[in-house]
Amino acid sequence: MGDKPLIELREVWKVYRMGKVEVPALRGVDLALGAGEFLAVMGPSGSGKSTLMHLMGCLDLPTRGQVLFEGADTSRMRGTQLAEIRAHKVGFVFQTFNLIHTLTALENVELPMIFRGVARRARRARAEELLRQVGLGERMGHRPHELSGGEQQRVAIARALANDPKIILCDEPTGNLDSEAGAKIMELLRRLNEEGRTVVLVTHNPDMASYAKRRVHLRDGRLVEVKAETEAPV
């Protein structure tokens, strides 16, 4: 970690309201994430991992506390500014891939660039290049239902990279994949991190988390840093 963190969470609370009951998902989380890190956020399901990831990616705002993206307080931003950050600096990868099933692989990768206003030719060229990088150069014209789960997730990663983001946020990216396909995805993420991109991996699976350089545990809405040397092998 060098100078200023890429993302900083200060005493962040997120409380969901379910009818009359308030359910806190995060209870005062502090976290500083530097550029170039590979962070795994671990914890059982329902521990608030996804919530944490959404806050880091400016997809949601905290109930209390601050999320600083490159030093800027997201709670003071308007929806358009948050969308701007998502369009330029963040790439999301989801457990269920979340590809748009009416679009081809190529078009799915183009989508973020359409919203950013990238010209057609440049957009297409970049989408093709990205799909080649994730090993899908031959399957660009296929729609999601014609692709295997692993292939779909690789399309999703290409899509996350479309706008050349500083950070890739992955929510259980291997959760719906067999171990072989999952390992391929993790290798891909490791490579992206080695190329200089910040990667955050949310997972309950310690095997996957072991790809990360830094690990934190989310328990009862609070973060616990895992010291590499104290962690027992699984």
Added chain:
Amino acid sequence: MIREYLSLAIRGILHRRKRSWLTIIGILIGITAVVALISLGQSMQLAVNRQFEEFGYNVITIMPGTLRGFHPSLTATLELDAAELEAIEGVESAGMMFYKSSYIQTEKLEGFLPVMGLSPEMVKIMLLQPASGRLFRPDEPDGALLGPAVAQDLELEVGDTFKIEDRPFKVVGVLKKGGNPRNDEGIFVPLQALWEVTGEEGKISIAMVRVEQGYDVDEVADRIKRVLLARRGKEDFTVQTVEQLRKVVNQAIGILGAFLGGIAGISLLVGGIGVMNTMYTAVLERTREIGVMKAVGAKDRQIMWLFLIESGLMGLAGGAIGTLLGVGLNVAAVMAAKRFIEARVLELGISPWLVLGALAFSFVVGALSGLFPARSAAKLPPVEALRYE
């Protein structure tokens, strides 16, 4: 970026093909009705205007009574002198007509029928055209012209004779079909002859004045009115220019057309509600997709445009097909009228403004109907949208 939005919107429409078609049909019916009715009104207007044009706008009519209308009354008459009218500055010629129900006898039939006595000038002004035979000559006091319908009913041909009020007349010509329906049923004789057989010398039902070139028609009409008023002492007559008449008729047709178009507009409204319904369903179905789009950086405004274009396109599709059908219906109506009525009550003239207007309107109806669904799509919180199953 319009191209990308269009392409995405078209995917959305094609994805739920059956429902999209049903929605489009809703708009289509409304637009068909609106276009068909409005263009029918325009066809009527066009036909009327063309008849007026043939007649010429430099004609002024003078009729007894103060009720404005186009046709002479069978009962009300006026005593007018052609020479007196022709003395007024700007009047080129004055034609007179006397209209009287008279006792007609042929070899086989007898009974009362309306007969029109025409002064020589009136024959010219009315632009009567014989299909067989000829018009009557000024020196022919017993010549008669028959409208095609009446000639058929009375079984008379050129050269035959018949009696009006016991005086024999000879058919010198039969008029062409398809003019003024009134002319088709008319029996025309020289004005002097009708005066003589009815004993109502000097009476006329309508006078038509042709204005000399270079004179303002309205000014001449005013002058005629003043002269007649001075002589008669009271305003028991109506002076009307063809232009005024045309305006009155056009206004009536215009109001009728707008009224019918408005009623048809209600069905368009129903179509719009159909679009709204479909779009709300689409927003619901694609909630997750909307979440994904937001996650990859789509702004609220962009999501909104996407859905607006989609609903607008459905409106436009319905509008395009509906306009075609509406125009088709109009063409069919005009053709049917020409074939079966034989009178020029409709004239084909597709107004490009109507077509463009209908297309633009259908797009707007579609887009407006999509406005609320699109807004609700744009306002979806991204995280909730992503979680939507």
